[in-house]
Amino acid sequence: MKSSVKNPKVILVGAGPGDAELITVKGLKAIKNADIVLYDALVNKELLKHTQEGVECVYVGKRSNLHKYTQGKINQMLVDYALKYGTVVRLKGGDSYVFGRGAEEVDFIESQGVETEVIPGISSALSVPASQGIPLTKRSINESFWVITGTTSDGNVSKDINLGAQSSATLVVLMGLRNFEVIMEQVAVHRHKLTPFAIIQNGTLPNEKITMNTLNNYKGVVSSIDYSSPGIIVIGDVVGEHPSFLEEEIQRVLEIAF
Ligand SMILES: C[S@@+](CC[C@H](N)C(=O)[O-])C[C@H]1O[C@@H](n2cnc3c(N)ncnc32)[C@H](O)[C@@H]1O
Structure with missing residues (x-):
């Protein structure tokens, strides 16, 4: 897929354990600047209110074996959305690198030539x-x-x-x-x-x-x-x-x- 944007990028943001105030300042800033957000089941939905007007927030959670999207599909969505919209915030519960499949996502995204950044979260x-x-x-x-x-x-x-x-x-x-x-x-x-x-x-x-x-x-x-x-x-x-x-x-x- 050819990119229509200048700087396609995916930022993995750790949303913290539940309380919406337990996100880092840097994570919140990334949400405020996102062009699109993909979020998981354990993310506090209050955080999505910080996106700019019109920014789409896509639920890709997997709870209790109810998988709307497979991990492979999510990986591909992250790349496609970065190429289409620009900055994708991938919002995950706790910290993305603690039982969060964050490393798998980063590996795939980078293998497709798209830049990534990881903003740690409070596990x-x-x-x-x-x-x-x-x-x-x-x-x-x-x-x-x-x-x-x-x-x-x-x-x-x-x-x-x-x-x-x-x-x-x-x-x-x-x-x-x-x-x-x-x-x-x-x-x-x-x-x-x-x-x-x-x-x-x-x-x-x-x-x-x-x-x-x-x-x-x-x-x-x-x-x-x-x-x-x-x-x-x-x-x-x-x-x-x-x-x-x-x-x-x-x-x-x-x-x-x-
Ligand atoms: C897929 S793991 C993701 C962990 C996450 N990356 C982290 O750093 O907290 C999900 C598990 O984290 C734990 N968990 C996450 N949020 C929790 C919360 N608010 N209270 C208790 N357990 C929680 C539960 O054991 C849950 O099944």
């Missing part, structure tokens, strides 16, 4: 626990954290869950809710049964919900999971730093005792 992996008051690291508690996918491209649980469970790292599991029981079963083999964990859904949004408990009780929280909302699982002693973890734990112990 849900870091910001959702932080906004709940859970530090991913705390001196004298842990020395690292792992961000792991709970569902690999073939639908299975990543082997890294088992490896991570053998370390003392905080485990942050994205896309893990549907495999929650298998994940927790694997972690429970290696970690102390009183290891705290949290499930945080719709993090940083008004309908945010957190469920906390300890590893020996993971089966008891399964019924509280809302599979239609995005959620992360955080496992490790740092979850005990949540402002109300101790209070809730005391409550649970009292309920069992009396």
Whole structure:
């Protein structure tokens, strides 16, 4: 396809975890200057209001196996729109390079001779626990954290869950809710049964919900999971730093005792 514009370009912008204010200044500026925007399911639609009048915003999200466009089709759209309109903003949830297929898109776009730029975003992996008051690291508690996918491209649980469970790292599991029981079963083999964990859904949004408990009780929280909302699982002693973890734990112990 021959370009009708001077400088075709695709800018990958990380939209942040949900709260529309958790985007970078640079990301917002790119949205304001975009000629067209392609956005994903977990992007806060408020951000689209910052586009200039008449700028089209195309939804290309893939949630709950409802794929309107395949990844191949999206890649091609990004190139075609850049050649047709000029600057395409590709808006993705969190950070484009954390389980966001951003690198695949950049590879394809550049292979077609179109310029790219990546504007980092605040990943849900870091910001959702932080906004709940859970530090991913705390001196004298842990020395690292792992961000792991709970569902690999073939639908299975990543082997890294088992490896991570053998370390003392905080485990942050994205896309893990549907495999929650298998994940927790694997972690429970290696970690102390009183290891705290949290499930945080719709993090940083008004309908945010957190469920906390300890590893020996993971089966008891399964019924509280809302599979239609995005959620992360955080496992490790740092979850005990949540402002109300101790209070809730005391409550649970009292309920069992009396
Ligand atoms: C395809 S991954 C994309 C991750 C994204 N690139 C990032 O950096 O946050 C989608 C997963 O991120 C997690 N996620 C994204 N936004 C979230 C939110 N607001 N609250 C909880 N989990 C979220 C969920 O585990 C969801 O299934």
